[in-house]
Amino acid sequence: MKTKLLCMLGTIPLAVAALTAGFAHADNTPNAAQTEARAHDHKHEHDHEHGFRKGVVAVSHPLAAEAGARMLAEGGNAIDAAAAIQFAINVVEPQFSGIGGGGFMMIYLAKTNETFIVDSRERAPAAATPDMFLNQTFANASTSGHSVGVPGTVLGVETALKRWGTKSLAKTLEPAIALAESGFRVNRFLAADIDNERTALQPETRAVFRLPNGDPLPEGYLLTQPDLAKTFRLIAGQGSSVFYKGEIAKAIVDAQRRTNPALGEAGVGRMTLEDLARYDVALRKPVEGTYRGVTVKSMSPPSSGGLTVIQMLKMLEQFPIGDASQGFGFGSARTVHVMTEAMRLGFADRAVWMGDEDFVPVPKRGLISSCYVNTRKPLINPDQRLATATAGNPLPCDAETVTASTRIPVAPKEEEKGVHTTHFSVVDKHGNVVSYTTTIENTWGTGIIVPGYGFLLNNELTDFNFTPARNEATGNPGANDVAPFKRPRSSMSPTMLFWKDRPIAAYGSPGGATIINSVLNVTLNLIDHGMTIQEAIDAPRFSVTSAGGAITCESGFSAETLQRLVALGHQVPVVNGVPTCNSRIGSVQGVVIDPRNGKQYGGADQRREGTVIGLKGWHGRN
Numbered sequence: 001m002k003t004k005l006l007c008m009l010g011t012i013p014l015a016v017a018a019l020t021a022g023f024a025h026a027d028n029t030p031n032a033a034q035t036e037a038r039a040h041d042h043k044h045e046h047d048h049e050h051g052f053r054k055g056v057v058a059v060s061h062p063l064a065a066e067a068g069a070r071m072l073a074e075g076g077n078a079i080d081a082a083a084a085i086q087f088a089i090n091v092v093e094p095q096f097s098g099i100g101g102g103g104f105m106m107i108y109l110a111k112t113n114e115t116f117i118v119d120s121r122e123r124a125p126a127a128a129t130p131d132m133f134l135n136q137t138f139a140n141a142s143t144s145g146h147s148v149g150v151p152g153t154v155l156g157v158e159t160a161l162k163r164w165g166t167k168s169l170a171k172t173l174e175p176a177i178a179l180a181e182s183g184f185r186v187n188r189f190l191a192a193d194i195d196n197e198r199t200a201l202q203p204e205t206r207a208v209f210r211l212p213n214g215d216p217l218p219e220g221y222l223l224t225q226p227d228l229a230k231t232f233r234l235i236a237g238q239g240s241s242v243f244y245k246g247e248i249a250k251a252i253v254d255a256q257r258r259t260n261p262a263l264g265e266a267g268v269g270r271m272t273l274e275d276l277a278r279y280d281v282a283l284r285k286p287v288e289g290t291y292r293g294v295t296v297k298s299m300s301p302p303s304s305g306g307l308t309v310i311q312m313l314k315m316l317e318q319f320p321i322g323d324a325s326q327g328f329g330f331g332s333a334r335t336v337h338v339m340t341e342a343m344r345l346g347f348a349d350r351a352v353w354m355g356d357e358d359f360v361p362v363p364k365r366g367l368i369s370s371c372y373v374n375t376r377k378p379l380i381n382p383d384q385r386l387a388t389a390t391a392g393n394p395l396p397c398d399a400e401t402v403t404a405s406t407r408i409p410v411a412p413k414e415e416e417k418g419v420h421t422t423h424f425s426v427v428d429k430h431g432n433v434v435s436y437t438t439t440i441e442n443t444w445g446t447g448i449i450v451p452g453y454g455f456l457l458n459n460e461l462t463d464f465n466f467t468p469a470r471n472e473a474t475g476n477p478g479a480n481d482v483a484p485f486k487r488p489r490s491s492m493s494p495t496m497l498f499w500k501d502r503p504i505a506a507y508g509s510p511g512g513a514t515i516i517n518s519v520l521n522v523t524l525n526l527i528d529h530g531m532t533i534q535e536a537i538d539a540p541r542f543s544v545t546s547a548g549g550a551i552t553c554e555s556g557f558s559a560e561t562l563q564r565l566v567a568l569g570h571q572v573p574v575v576n577g578v579p580t581c582n583s584r585i586g587s588v589q590g591v592v593i594d595p596r597n598g599k600q601y602g603g604a605d606q607r608r609e610g611t612v613i614g615l616k617g618w619h620g621r622n
Contacts (some may be wrong), residue, residue: 004132009482039319051599054429054615057081058507058589058602060422061186062544064088065611066172067175068426070166072615078428079107080167083157083437085424087176087232090226092184094456095193095444096510097422099231099243101250102152102439102459104299105160106286106494108503110431114494115297115503119282120156121487122149122460127270129479133466136263141449141466145256145269149460149488150279151243153342153438158240164432170236178452183224189540189608191219193420202258205456206450227454251274255450256457273274282358286496287366291317292527293497298519299314299437304354305493308516311314311349312342312522314373315380322528330529331557333564334382336542337347339524340551341380343517343544351547352391355479356487362389362479366398385569389547421492421510427503429615435494435506437515463488491515497526499595500556507532507590507603515551517543518586533592533603537610541585553581 021206055072059065067088068081076084081107090098097103102122133141141147158169165172184195194216199209208225209217217223235244242248253276255268286297288422296313298306319338320326327334353363366372372394379386421439440458448457461482470478480489491513497505503525509518518541525536540556550571553562562579565572572579587608592601604610 001221022195037552038404044458051594051601052614052616053599055081055427055613056591056600056602057085057424057426057615058591058604058610058612059085059090059424060088060587060589060605060608060610061089061181061187062609062611063092064424066176067179068424069613070175071172072426072428076428077165077430078286078426078432078434079160079165079264080172081163081426081428082420082424082434083165083167083169083172084175085426086153086157086436086438088174088179089422089424089438090177090455091176091228092290093190093422094225095190095196095225096420098154098440098455100151100445100450100455101237101438101440101462102149103156103436104235104303104490104492104494105156105300106297106496106498106508107160107164108433108507109164113501115286117284117286117299118492119284119302119487120152121302121490122458123275123279124149124151124270124461124464124482124484124486124488125269125485127272128482128484128486129466130460130470130478130483132270132482133462133464133471134468135536136266136466138462138466139265139606140260140262142442142462143198143259144263144267145271145446145448145457146263146428147459148271148436148446148448148457149254149270150271151252151273151458152281153280154235154243155240155279156281168465171231173236174426177229177236180229182224182234183222186219186221186223188219191217191221193443196443198442198444201260201447202449204451205444207445208449208454211239213533225454227452229454231453231455238549244276244279245273248450249273251450251453252276252453252457254482255448258446258448287364287368289314291523294527295501295522298493299490300352300357300364301489302356302358302487303490303492303517304350305491305516306495307354307362307367308346308350308491309363309493309519309523310368311373312339312346312520313377314370315342315345315377317522318377318380318525320384321524322530329562330539331524333561333568334559335476336557336565336568337385338380338382338567339520339550340565341386341389342411343520344386344547345376345379346432346516347513348389348391348547349394352476353394353479353484355477355489359483359486360477360479363394366394366396368549369394369397371397383579384548399451401434421512421515423494423508423510423587424589425506425508425602427506427591427593431503431593433496433503433506433593433596435496437492437494437508437510439492439510453579460488463490485520486531495523497518497523503593504595505590505592507533507537507588509586509588513545514543514585517541518588522588522590532599533590537588537590537603537605540581542581543585554583554585
C-alpha cells in the first residue's frame with residue numbers, strides 16, 4: 001500500500017515533502033521577548049521552502065525552548081540543549097517535571113550512528129515492599145512521602161553531559177537560574193494547574209504558588225523562585241554529589257517523611273540517605289520494530305511504551321490505513337475502530353507482561369515478534385468489536401524467557417494514575433537528536449516542596465501495582481509489583497523514526513497511559529495519512545487504555561464516526577445523550593530531518609504553549 005507519505009522519489013517510504021512542509025522557524029539568537037511574542041502567535045511562522053541547518057528545539061514552553069536554543073546558538077549540541085531545557089522546565093512547568101523526578105532521554109549520536117537511552121527513572125527505596133500501597137487510595141498515597149521514588153533527573157542529565165555533551169553542568173543551568181531568580185509570567189496553563197489542592201497541602205508549596213490570602217497565583221503573575229535558584233547554584237558548583245550525598249540529600253529524606261494526615265504513619269516515606277547515595281542511571285537500548293518500511297525505535301522497559309506502540313503498529317499494518325477509498329481515511333469509523341481494537345489488545349498484554357526488566361523477565365522479543373503478533377492480528381475484525389480483549393502468551397515466541405511450566409496469566413491491572421509529564425525534542429547542526437520525556441508523575445507530584453530548596457518531590461511509586469499481582473497459580477509474574485530498588489512501570493515513549501539507519505523524526509508526549517496512544521496517533525498521521533509533523537500534532541486524538549475499551553477523544557471527530565463506533569459497541573463519551581468528544585490528550589513536541597538534504601524542522605503542540613525555535617544555517621529569505 002502506498003500513500004503520499006510512502007512515495008517520495010519512489011525510494012523513500014515517507015512523503016518527506018509533506019513531512020517537512022510548513023514548520024516553525026525563528027532567529028538564530030532568540031530572546032525572551034521574541035519567543036513570548038511567537039508563543040502568543042501560535043508559536044510558529046510557516047515557511048514551505050526552507051528548513052534549518054543549525055538545530056531545532058520543540059518544547060512545551062517558550063522560555064524553556066529559548067534555553068535550549070541558547071545552548072545550540074552558543075555552539076552546544078543536542079545533549080547540552082536538552083539539559084538546559086530540562087532545568088528550565090523545572091522553573092516554568094514545575095507542576096509537570098523537575099529535579100525531584102525522573103525521565104527517559106533517548107539520544108541519537110550522528111558520528112557513531114548509535115541510538116540509546118539514559119534511563120533516570122525513579123527507583124523504590126530499599127525498604128519498599130509489595131504491599132506498601134495495599135488498601136490505600138491513590139489520592140492519599142500520592143500526596144504523602146510514602147510515594148516518593150529516589151529521584152533520577154539530576155544524575156541522568158549530568159551523566160549525559162559528561163559522556164556526550166560539550167557544555168558543563170553549570171553552563172546548562174544558567175538559563176534556569178536566571179528564570180528562577182528574575183521570575184517569569186505565569187501562563188494560563190500554569191495558572192489553571194495551580195488551582196489544585198496539591199498546591200495547598202504543604203506550607204512551602206503554598207508559599208510559592210499561592211497568594212498570601214491562599215488564592216492561586218493568577219495568570220500574568222511574576223513568579224520568582226529564589227530557593228530553586230539556590231538549589232541550581234549548589235548543583236552547578238558541586239555537581240550531582242550535593243543532591244545525592246550532600247545537603248540536598250538530607251533535605252529530601254526529611255521532606256519525604258511528610259505524610260498525608262489520612263494515612264498517619266503509614267504515609268511516611270521510606271527513603272534513606274543510603275538510597276540516594278546508591279542511585280544510578282541505566283543505559284538501555286531502545287526497542288525496535290518496523291512499520292511500512294520505516295524503523296521505529298522507542299523506550300524499552302521499565303517503560304511499557306515502546307513495546308506497546310510497536311506491537312499496535314504491527315497489528316495495524318494489515319489494514320490500508322490512510323486509504324479513504326477503502327474507508328480508512330483519517331478519523332473514519334473504520335480507522336478509529338481498528339486502532340481502538342489494537343489499543344485494547346496492546347494494553348491487555350501491557351498489564352500482565354511489562355515492568356522493570358532488571359527485576360522481572362519481560363518478553364520483549366516475543367511481544368513484538370511476527371510469531372506472536374500474527375496470533376493477535378486476526379482478533380481485529382474491521383466490521384465487529386472484539387467482545388473481550390485479554391492478554392495473550394508471548395513466551396513461546398520469546399526464546400529468552402520461555403520455560404516448560406509457562407502458563408497464561410489472567411490478572412487485574414492498574415493503570416498509571418498520573419497524566420502530567422513533559423516531552424521535548426531537539427536536533428543539532430551535527431545531526432544528533434534527543435527525544436526526552438520527563439516527569440514528577442501526577443500534577444505537582446506529591447505536592448511536597450523540599451523546604452529551603454524549592455523543588456517538588458515525585459509520587460512515582462504509585463505507578464506500581466497497589467495490589468500485588470504475582471500469582472504462582474495463574475503464572476502472573478507480578479511484573480509491576482513493588483520491590484526494593486525497582487523502577488515502576490512507565491508509559492513514557494520517547495520515539496524516533498529512521499530511514500536507512502538515519503533518524504527522520506523524533507517525538508513523544510506526556511499523558512500517563514495515554515502517552516502510548518498519542519505516539520501511535522502521531523506515527524500513523526505521519527506514515528499513513530501523509531501529514532506534516534505540525535499537522536500530525538494538531539490533529540484530534542483518541543485513546544483507549546484498558547482492555548474494556550472506553551474511548552477518550554478530542555473534538556474534531558465527526559458525528560457519523562462517533563455514531564458508527566457506538567453501533568459497533570464501543571464506549572464513547574456521551575453528553576446529553578449525544579456521543580461527544582471534548583477531552584485534551586497529550587502534548588507532542590517533535591522534530592524532523594529531511595533525509596534528502598539534512599534540513600531540519602519542528603512541530604509544537606498548542607494543547608500547551610508549544611514552541612519551536614530553529615537556527616538558520618543557509619543563505620535564503622528569512
